[in-house]
Amino acid sequence: MKKLQHCLNLALNLVLVISIIAALTVGLHRYIIEREYRYIDLTIDFEDLKKTVGAWDIEKALMILKSNGLTSVAVHEVTLESLRQEGKISVFGGGELLAERRLNGININPSYTYIFTNDSKVFDHLNYELTARFTGDRVEVLATDNSYLLVVKHPATRTLLEMEMGFNMDDFDFVKSLGLNIIPRVRNNPHFNSSYIDNLFQCFKEYPVSALIFVGDEVLGFPENLDVTAAYLKQFDIPFGLIESLTGSSPNLKQAGMEQLAKKTDYKTTRVFSLQEREVRALEPKEIIDKWVRSTERNNRILYLRTITRPYNFPEENIAITAQALGELKARLEKLGYERGKVIPLTPFRANKIILLIISAGATAGGVLLLRELFPISETAQGAIYLTLFLIIALLLFTPLWILDVLMVALAGSIIFPSLAIVSVLRELDGNRAAPKHIVMLYVKTIIITMIGALFIAAVLADIRFFLKLDSFRGVKFAFIVPLLLVGMYYIGNYGFENKYKNNRGYSGYIKNIIELFNLQIQVKHLVLLAFAGAVVTIYLLRSGNLPGIGVSGLEMKIRAFLEDAFIARPRTKEFLIGHPMLILLIGSCNVMSLSKFKLPLALGAAVGQISVVNTFSHLHIPILLSVYRTLYGGVIGLFIGLFIFAVWKDIEKRLKAVRKEHNDE
Numbered sequence: 001m002k003k004l005q006h007c008l009n010l011a012l013n014l015v016l017v018i019s020i021i022a023a024l025t026v027g028l029h030r031y032i033i034e035r036e037y038r039y040i041d042l043t044i045d046f047e048d049l050k051k052t053v054g055a056w057d058i059e060k061a062l063m064i065l066k067s068n069g070l071t072s073v074a075v076h077e078v079t080l081e082s083l084r085q086e087g088k089i090s091v092f093g094g095g096e097l098l099a100e101r102r103l104n105g106i107n108i109n110p111s112y113t114y115i116f117t118n119d120s121k122v123f124d125h126l127n128y129e130l131t132a133r134f135t136g137d138r139v140e141v142l143a144t145d146n147s148y149l150l151v152v153k154h155p156a157t158r159t160l161l162e163m164e165m166g167f168n169m170d171d172f173d174f175v176k177s178l179g180l181n182i183i184p185r186v187r188n189n190p191h192f193n194s195s196y197i198d199n200l201f202q203c204f205k206e207y208p209v210s211a212l213i214f215v216g217d218e219v220l221g222f223p224e225n226l227d228v229t230a231a232y233l234k235q236f237d238i239p240f241g242l243i244e245s246l247t248g249s250s251p252n253l254k255q256a257g258m259e260q261l262a263k264k265t266d267y268k269t270t271r272v273f274s275l276q277e278r279e280v281r282a283l284e285p286k287e288i289i290d291k292w293v294r295s296t297e298r299n300n301r302i303l304y305l306r307t308i309t310r311p312y313n314f315p316e317e318n319i320a321i322t323a324q325a326l327g328e329l330k331a332r333l334e335k336l337g338y339e340r341g342k343v344i345p346l347t348p349f350r351a352n353k354i355i356l357l358i359i360s361a362g363a364t365a366g367g368v369l370l371l372r373e374l375f376p377i378s379e380t381a382q383g384a385i386y387l388t389l390f391l392i393i394a395l396l397l398f399t400p401l402w403i404l405d406v407l408m409v410a411l412a413g414s415i416i417f418p419s420l421a422i423v424s425v426l427r428e429l430d431g432n433r434a435a436p437k438h439i440v441m442l443y444v445k446t447i448i449i450t451m452i453g454a455l456f457i458a459a460v461l462a463d464i465r466f467f468l469k470l471d472s473f474r475g476v477k478f479a480f481i482v483p484l485l486l487v488g489m490y491y492i493g494n495y496g497f498e499n500k501y502k503n504n505r506g507y508s509g510y511i512k513n514i515i516e517l518f519n520l521q522i523q524v525k526h527l528v529l530l531a532f533a534g535a536v537v538t539i540y541l542l543r544s545g546n547l548p549g550i551g552v553s554g555l556e557m558k559i560r561a562f563l564e565d566a567f568i569a570r571p572r573t574k575e576f577l578i579g580h581p582m583l584i585l586l587i588g589s590c591n592v593m594s595l596s597k598f599k600l601p602l603a604l605g606a607a608v609g610q611i612s613v614v615n616t617f618s619h620l621h622i623p624i625l626l627s628v629y630r631t632l633y634g635g636v637i638g639l640f641i642g643l644f645i646f647a648v649w650k651d652i653e654k655r656l657k658a659v660r661k662e663h664n665d666e
Contacts, residue, residue, distance in 0.1 A: 004379045012365040012386070019362020020452060023459035026351045026359075027624055030462050034623040037346050040338050041210055041302045042326065043072040043183050046171065048277075052307040052322075056315040062178055068323040069330030071340050072181035072210050074304060075171050077164035080115065083122065084161075090116040093156035106142060113156040116147045123148035129166040132196045133189050164215065172207045181210035181342060183241075183302070188218040194228045197221055201232040210342040211302060213241040213272060214255055222257030230264035239345045240265070241272035241302050242468060244295070251469035251621070259470055267464045270343045271621070274304035281309065285325045290561060293332050297569070299467060299621045301343045303329075336568075348464045353397055356406060356460055360393045363413045363456050370420045373427065374490055406460045407474055413460075414479035414618060417453025418610035419486040421446045422603055425583070426491065429590050439587045439646075440639070446583060447635055450610040454617035454631070458624055466620035473618040480611055487607045491600050569626040571634035572612050579609015580638020581645055588646045594653050609638065 044065060053061050062073070083089045095110040108114075117123050130139045130152060138153040154160055164187040175182050184204065197220065212233070214220060219240070221229035233240060240261065243253040252258070252271070262269050273295035280288060285308055292303050308325055309318045330340065351359075368386045371377065377385075396405035425446050457473070465471040496513040563570040582605030589595035589602060613634075616627050 008379050008382060012369060015365040016362050016452070019359050019365070020455065022355050022358040023362070023455045026355060026459035026462050027455060030349065030458070030624050033347050033349050034467075034625070037299070037301070037344070037623075038338050039301065039341050039343050040296065040333055041071050041181070041183070041343050042069055042305060042329070042340060043074045043181075043210075043302060044070055044305045044307070046073050046075045046175075048306045049073075052309055052318050053315050056319075059174075059178065061315075061319045062175075062180065064319055064323050065326060066178065066180060068327040069340060070180065070305075070326060071342075072183050073175045074183040074185055074213065075167065075175065076185045076215070077166055077187065078168050079162050079165055080126075081161040083126075083165075088117060088119055088122050089126070091156060091161065092116075096156075109153075111153075111155055113152040113154055113160060115150040115152065117150075118147045120148065123150070126150055126165060132193075133163065133165075133191055135191055167203070169203065172203075176207055181208045183211045183213055184209060185213050185215050186220050187215040188220045188222055190223075192221070192225065194225050197225055197228045197232070201236060204238070205236060209236070209238055211239050211241055211270065213243065213302070213304070214258075217254070217256055219255050219257040219261050221261070226257055226261050226264060230261055233261075233265050233268055237268075239268045239270050239343055242269055242470070243272045243274065244298065244300055244469075251472060262465075262468070262470060267348045267468065268345050269468060270302055270345055271298070271300045271468060272302040272304055273298075273300035275306065277306060280306050285321060285328075289325055289329050289332070290564065292329050293336075294564065296333070296336070296338065297622055297626055299346075299469075299623070346464060346467055349467075350463045351459060353402070356402075356409075357394055357397055359456050359459050360397065360405075360409045361390055362452075363409050363416065363460075364390045364393065366416045366420060366452065367412060370416050370423065370486070373420070373423045374486060374493070403471075409460050410457045410473060410618070411475040411479060413453040413456040414473075414475075414611075414614045415482045415486070417456075418450050418607055418614055419483040419490075421449035421610050422483075422487045422583075422586075422607045423490045424449060425586060425606070426487075426494070426599075426603060429587065430494075439584060439643075442587050443580075443583060443639060443642075446606075446610070447613065447631075450613045451631070454614045454627075457614060458617045458620070458627070461618070461620050463620075469621045473620065476615070476618070479615065479618075483607050483611050484604055487603050488600070491603055495599075567629070567633050569630040569633065571630055571637055572616065574612040575609045575631075575634035576638035576641060579606055579612060580635060581642035582606045583609060584639065584642025584646050585649070588650070592646075592650055592653060595649065609634075 049061065050058060062070070080089065080091055084091050092114045093110070094108050094112045094114065097108050097114055098110055115126065117126070127139070127141065127150060130150060134152065134154065140151040140153070142149045142151055152160065167184060172182055186200070200220075212220070219226070219229070221227075232238075242258060242262075243255075245251060245253045273292070275283075275288065275291060279291075283291075288308060292305075295303065305322075305326070307318055307322045310321065313321075333340070364386055367389065368382050371385065372382055393405060393409065396402065396408075399405075425442060428442060461473060463471070466473070493513055559573075560570060582602050585595055586599065586602040586606050589599050595602070613631055616622075616630055617624070619627070
């Protein structure tokens with residue numbers, strides 16, 4: 001039996017080692033690809049800039065911004081309203097014309113819209129754009145004595161007046177003349193045909209277009225002409241932007257067709273970060289710069305800027321504030337190793353299925369190691385469970401459901417290894433007294449076990465779709481709570497709720513402890529503890545994930561800002577302030593009697609830190625090197641905080657013992 005156990009241990013550990021090597025090769029490849037993804041496009045919204053500049057010199061404003069780091073200008077399409085404000089057209093509803101008795105001799109329909117212009121270029125432009133957006137004969141040209149007249153068989157509503165009507169190429173010429181790139185903001189229309197899209201890109205061909213960012217709920221060409229759009233994006237080497245969403249259920253702003261277009265362009269796309277106007281108005285320049293810089297950690301490579309304005313400032317003062325912020329942003333980005341210019345999209349990358357299979361074998365081995373710690377099962381059962389699980393994973397991996405398979409492996413890794421790490425600590429502490437040197441060694445060993453799971457997650461989900469947040473790791477809340485349940489199960493099964501029995505790796509003590517828990521006489525203290533634990537878990541879950549249900553306090557925001565300035569990547573508070581110090585206290589509880597009474601809550605708290613470590617690596621849109629830095633910083637800071645608290649606790653206990661002894665001697 002011992003020989004069989006030895007062989008099984010050897011086999012499981014060998015599989016783990018091979019899997020770790022495979023995952024490291026994927027991680028290294030990913031690091032090389034992410035290191036090359038260093039170009040950032042600093043663009044400013046042209047319409048927003050025009051409002052800020054007003055009657056001041058817009059050319060001078062752009063040259064000032066360019067000298068401070070601006071690389072491109074985001075240009076919107078014109079609208080009937082914008083053309084009317086510029087004095088290029090007049091727009092009337094039919095009812096308005098009838099009331100004013102204009103256009104004698106022409107049959108006026110009160111439900112139609114009438115557009116007048118004296119400019120033949122504007123007339124040709126609007127005739128083309130309106131015809132592309134309205135089907136059939138809904139656009140009509142009528143002759144008048146002194147001007148061109150377009151009749152749109154649609155009411156003169158706000159929707160029509162604000163409908164995009166193509167680009168004013170004079171804006172493109174102006175931006176090009178200043179040596180800046182152009183990012184067109186294009187809105188799709190269901191009536192656009194392939195010919196319209198073709199003409200649009202032929203216009204772009206003559207200009208330094210660095211990217212396309214779509215306006216509205218659809219990408220250009222959706223639903224029937226995505227192939228046309230994709231072909232031109234690839235031909236002209238133009239990436240399109242995925243707009244980051246920090247408030248919605250999706251990490252990217254949902255635009256119909258964006259996933260299909262990304263796939264058709266071989267993922268020639270990049271993420272876009274933009275602050276809302278109200279945020280820019282409310283925040284101080286330093287806070288705005290911090291948000292711009294932090295967004296690059298999430299693989300945002302187009303920073304969509306707005307002018308920083310303050311009430312009662314002259315236009316040149318607002319431009320000066322914006323230019324100064326832009327210059328500071330440029331300096332900070334260069335310090336981080338980024339370059340400015342047209343974004344070169346991430347190289348499409350995906351680990352091959354043989355590597356995925358090897359890593360899956362390692363995750364399965366970790367699962368069996370955890371299972372036998374939780375339940376006293378025979379070696380034969382362990383082997384059978386391993387082979388069954390691995391066979392299921394292997395079969396799924398080579399089917400159309402393979403992506404579901406790797407997501408399951410990633411979720412399993414996020415649960416198994418944090419649990420195994422804390423369970424291993426509890427087992428190693430059983431009957432041992434941890435010397436100071438042993439505390440540090442066991443602390444490092446625990447984090448290494450957890451890092452195996454983190455590495456597996458980073459490797460199996462190493463796919464361009466996850467890097468761009470077109471797909472995401474699922475089961476985050478599940479991964480936050482299940483390891484706590486497993487650690488609690490292990491502790492109660494081996495030591496009992498009130499430490500009455502020991503398992504000794506057999507069924508008897510384990511079953512006694514479980515029965516003891518269910519036979520426990522409920523007292524008020526148990527209800528209080530249960531309510532407290534429920535509140536803690538609720539806060540823990542609400543504060544976790546991409547869209548936390550509880551906001552961050554002002555004090556915590558200041559602490560985060562300090563950490564972001566002090567470190568390359570901000571360490572996570574759940575690690576260095578909670579989980580890792582509690583891990584030190586757990587390890588040290590063997591030779592501090594007062595701490596040993598809190599072994600279960602200490603184990604659960606320590607598990608929070610390990611869960612956070614693997615969760616860090618489940619954020620695939622954050623470069624792997626930053627995740628490594630974040631984990632290292634959290635581990636080192638948490639170690640020193642934990643050792644300090646442990647030393648203080650131990651000293652207090654020593655002093656209290658001395659006081660009690662002195663009192664007893666009297």
